[in-house]
Amino acid sequence: MAGAMLVDSHCHLDYLAESGDLDGVVARARNAGVGTLLTISTKLSTWEGVHAIARRYPEVWCSVGVHPHEAEQEGQETPERLIALAQAPEVVGIGETGLDFYYEHSPRKAQEASFRAHIAASRETGLPLIVHARDADDETVRVLREEYAAGAFPGVIHCFTAGPGLAEAALEIGFAISLAGIVTFKSAESLRETVKRVPLERLLVETDAPYLAPVPFRGKTNEPAFVPHTAAKLAELKEVSPETLAAATTANFFRLFGKAEAPAGAALGA
Template sequence: MTSPDFQLVDAHCHLDFPDFAEERDAVIARAIEAGVTRMVTICTRLTNVDTVRAISDAHDPVFWAAGTHPMSAADEPLASVEDLLALAEHPKMVGIGETGLDYHYTADSKSVQQESLRIHIEAARRSGLPLIIHARDADDDMARILSEEHAAGAYQCMMHCFSSSAALGRAALDLGFYLSMSGIAAFPRSKELREIFASAPLDRILVETDSPYLAPPPHRGRRNEPAYTAHTAKVGAELFDLSLPDFAARTSANFDRLFAKAAAWSSLRSQA
């Protein structure tokens, strides 16, 4: 099999989910063969952190991040800043989250979601690691809290699987944050979302799968996996009138800038 002439980063996936349990090693190998040379696997419940960390420890291309997903905020013990900072001491733990607000199914827990979000922001601020945000049906509160907290002390942030309004996109970009493009941007009916990405600065764009969810065409409706990052990246390249290798290089540079800890690790490993 011919190796692709580009290298991509899947900035957000969930390799610990049961969907991958039977063939996790093969999934990671397929990603590398497809040009996805680095992946960030996300812990959504701190009770699962040992599993997520072990996956990263076992696979050199896999980094990890940890936090409490907003849909789980009412069911999990509230994380402390100190808890998150202790996890951040691991050399391959590269982000805080995913955290955020989700009022689509869990609006009844909005107050604890907001409290949890502010805790994660403080951990991102103190650790220097980027915050990883999940936002759904909560644009006004999300923009308000992100802005209030940024005014209180700067931090970095990735709006993961961005599919919210243009207004929230502008608010995030105005704060210096990054928008991450998932398979949703490749769906035929996502014209307005593609326009939001096309109007954003190229140096603030990342690419992800959010696998096992949201597989882009031609795999839509099936299990997603990191190898499919290239299908979304191809759509991104078209939006910015670039070749796929050029878009891959630009978004990889964006990842290295935001996830500097991962970039430093990769640089050390390449020199070893």
Template sequence: MIVDSHCHLDFPQFADDEAGVVARAAAAGVELMVTIATSRPKWDSVLALAHRHDAVLAAIGVHPNEAGNDGLEGPEPLLAALGDEKIVAIGETGLDYFYDYAPRDRQALSFRAHIAACRTTGLPLIVHTRDADDDTVRILEEEMEKGPFKGVIHCYSSGRALAERAVAMGFYLGIGGMLTFNNAEAIRATVADMPRDRLLLETDSPYLAPVPKRGKTNEPAFTVHVADRLAALLGIERPEVERLTTANFFRLFDRAASARPDLASAR
């Protein structure tokens, strides 16, 4: 069994083939997916999508690129929206200095509001960070001093220091298609050195399709190619990668076990 811990099934690329995407994932052995809301107007539609498919769970949050107009100033909107058991995480949130679509102070304020919601609920935090390693780690470490919370650095593609400090805080690393890219030797070297009980599989679909699907619209079925590359990197067979990453997923996303006890018990 494979879990795609981060995808965007509500994006326009899938609008005409939602059921097909889910069916192809199942055929490939991807039995569970977490679809991520990136702005408040999308929370209800993403949750509705999750309810249309047994294999889909949801996370809600505000992407840092949306933080200028839609960012959170406190955790209250999230806390009011988290009652549905299909919601298994908070995010994605964080810092994006590559695009800088939102003022950095607004990104940081919204980031901290998401963390506060995680601390209150115990749900995991899904962190997006791009060209912002130092500030991302600083905020996480500052917030951890206020009280513990857990989470994942999604789509890990940053420096070794961020991975090491995140894992030291108890965080997980989301491993996606970038692991397969020809120019990703530094990422592979870092991932190979990380504890195996802190690795998750993801696609970030419809983006970042892995080799050998480069140039195509990424989708959850392609998680198998990430699993194959991770298995080769770690020197183990793919079934072992599936077993350990699925166990890691249910350990971090513990509400998922309540939403899908059949899969949690079968892992």
């Protein structure tokens, strides 16, 4: 994709670092045309490691937040700690947070309380909310609508796998929709039909690495260098060229994550 930079808007480089080849992971991403990466916080107890990675590589930014799986042990009841940590220059988003009723590793009440604290932090800082939603579409829509009525905040539904109801509600409040490798899976036809109805100017692309490697790497450890495969499927679904898709999703990322700085010389679309 000459001249068309991609962004991995959601990956977990701290998990990939466990292989001992983080330099290689970042270099392979760069060589694949992935010029910016957002590495995501899942626990405040490990946030310093996430932050250190963002400080180490100029093309990497990070978030601060607590995954719904961790809400019982590390969930935030108030936004103050999130707001304080978000002052670091490398922090460009709040999350990931949200609701996961598939695994229910944490009680639903704890998940929702932490979700609302993250929303308050997003509203206060102006940084976009990074939302995880699994088997909790209706509840996620309810919380987002209730909180948005109390005050606007930007955000994205990451690794979108839900139905059209959550997509429509997210788009209604101005959120972006981010797609991971699942959109390339043979079994994901209903997801692809929903994606076709999402405006190009609201789409982001991600890996969620080390999880959910796209076809043709399904079943292998995912990494940011695989973003172009998911982007190619999205370009096909949106009936645009890979270059157009890359330019649009990259521009969308920097518009949403306004604190992140694009690499010098990067050509951003409208």
